[in-house]
Amino acid sequence: MFELLLYGLGMGLALLQARRFESSQVNHPEDDNMKVFRSIIASGLLATVALAAAPASAALxxxxxxxxxxxxxxxxxxxxxxxxxxxxxxxxxxxxxxxxxxxxxxxxxxxxxxxxxxxxxxxxxxxxxxxxxxxxxxxxxxxxxxxxxxxxxxxxxxxxxxxxxxxxxxxxxxxxxxxxxxxxxxxxxxxxxxxxxxxxxxxxxxxxxxxxxxxxxxxxxxxxxxxxxxxxxxxxxxxxxxVPEPGTLALLGLGLVGFGMARRRRVA
The missing domain is CATH 2.60.120.400 (Calcium-mediated lectin)
Known part of the structure; x- marks a missing residue:
């Protein structure tokens, strides 16, 4: 019963790391930027994996x-x-x-x-x-x-x-x-x-x-x-x-990963 809690933790961490990523453009060198970017990806994947691990259900x-x-x-x-x-x-x-x-x-x-x-x-x-x-x-x-x-x-x-x-x-x-x-x-x-x-x-x-x-x-x-x-x-x-729509939250988690990748390309 903790799948959504884990999802919320992953999303929260991802959003926090995204904010750090924005500020790092001015305050940190490129190497630090990459560390923050990796944290965004990891947090987004945590959210997505949490949903993938949730009990399977039939079509809604x-x-x-x-x-x-x-x-x-x-x-x-x-x-x-x-x-x-x-x-x-x-x-x-x-x-x-x-x-x-x-x-x-x-x-x-x-x-x-x-x-x-x-x-x-x-x-x-x-x-x-x-x-x-x-x-x-x-x-x-x-x-x-x-x-x-x-x-x-x-x-x-x-x-x-x-x-x-x-x-x-x-x-x-x-x-x-x-x-x-x-x-x-x-x-x-x-x-x-x-x-x-x-x-x-x-x-x-x-x-x-x-x-x-x-x-x-x-x-x-x-x-x-x-x-x-x-x-x-x-x-x-x-x-x-x-009653959540299956896959909706997972798409949000994957979208966050995509956001992080887009930001990385912009910095590069």
Whole structure:
């Protein structure tokens, strides 16, 4: 979960060295200029390598749940139609920490026994059943509908939560989410506004916010792709959750290296 921290350190060092490089044009001889230039390159590469070492994920793309012809029991009980969000996404905390994250479990409709854990503080298991365990207190989705609620602390970077499917037969964590809707377990990410889900499918899915729903699809025998096999909500009052575009930060790191090379040519 420290990939973004390492990236930030590399970028910070690179920018600092770039400033030193500018001042060295006047205050230092050419040999010192080259030393500073090498520091810029090294710092930029540190940022890029940090991202390359991050857990691999599948392609990130927007979509909706449930899939055509399927029924999401959680959404149906509130009269909510299609909800847009992200397939293949992974969730990061972009601000400093530690920050308190509230975890709410809303239940599941799954024949498998599925679990959700967040660090060492939060653990919930849904025992497989043909009956959905979702609660509906008043017909309006809200905190009173959560079966369980707990808190944990997290710092910036990749959030440390995992899903376990079919009594532990398969486990996968944030950072290793995939977009294969045919058989492999995956979770769908959608940002909400005080429990109001994103049903406007014409404006593009939100990429950041202070509260987010995670909808697990356990890839069960029927491959129903309705993403109601465990429903979890994460929320914070300080900071921002982010679903970053894969490769965007890496391009910034590589761009910084290119900047350093361009500066070297100018000096030469």
């Amino acid at each position: 793309y927007t979509g909706t749940i449930p899939q055509p012809g399927e029924t999401n029991d959680f959404l149906e009980q509130y009269g909510i139609g299609e909800v847009q969000g992200w397939y293949g996404g992974n969730l990061y905390l972009s601000s400093g920490g530690p920050i308190t994250i509230t975890v709410e479990i809303f239940g599941a409709e799954a024949g498998f026994t599925n679990s959700f854990t967040f660090g060492d503080d939060v653990s919930f298991t849904h025992t497989g059943s043909e009956t959905a365990t979702f609660a509906d207190a008043d017909g309006i989705l809200g905190s009173s509908d959560a079966l369980e609620s707990d808190t944990t602390l997290a710092g910036p970077g990749l959030l440390d939560f995992c899903f376990s499917v079919n009594s532990g037969a398969i486990s996968f964590c944030n950072g290793a989410n995939n977009d294969d809707l045919n058989a492999n377990p995956n979770f769908f990410i959608t940002f909400d506004d005080n429990y109001v889900l994103d049903t406007d499918t014409t404006d593009g899915a939100r990429r950041s916010g202070t509260s987010v729903f995670l909808f697990l699809d356990d890839g069960g025998a029927q491959n129903d792709d309705n993403h109601d096999d465990l429903v979890v909500r994460l929320s914070i009052t300080d900071g921002t959750f982010v």
